[in-house]
Amino acid sequence: DAGITQSPRHKVTETGTPVTLRCHQTENHRYMYWYRQDPGHGLRLIHYSYGVKDTDKGEVSDGYSVSRSKTEDFLLTLESATSSQTSVYFCAISHGRNTEAFFGQGTRLTVV
């Protein structure tokens, strides 16, 4: 693996509670991404970061926020979790534009 750690790996939470997923990298890569994977939808981009404190929305950003206060950490927050946010979440990193991205092992989130 390319030095990416996602935590937690599994989480069950109740509807309406806040949840934060963490992505930590040791590669000093500039770009970091959050995706969700759902049956029939493939991988959909939630938010991404192109540097410290530089983030932007992806395809499915509603209900999610992100923060990147240092190069190695990219946090994904669900302010008030809903059942539609039950999914597998993947973090990815890449060192520059138009280079391959490397993925973490994923976090399985269940909202009940």
Added chain:
Amino acid sequence: DQQVKQNSPSLSVQEGRISILNCDYTNSMFDYFLWYKKYPAEGPTFLISISSIKDKNEDGRFTVFLNKSAKHLSLHIVPSQPGDSAVYFCAASANDKIIFGKGTRLHILP
């Protein structure tokens, strides 16, 4: 609106034969394309990529072809092996974003 389309949800190929996975895109701003392989309960693994200035890139058993005028790319796997059974994702990059298709499940038959 889907910008990267993989219209075949699944594909079955005999071991030893060629596997061809297809991908179409709609956004002409995409300038870098990637293929990933994914096994269950694991993160996607990068396979091969191609820049929009090229029309072919080869790496071992994997070759990616890009037809910019048709906004189409394909991944060829020759020869197909049992370990190639997985879900394959096509992805395209523009303006710092990497957008993925829905994936194609490849089954390699003995």
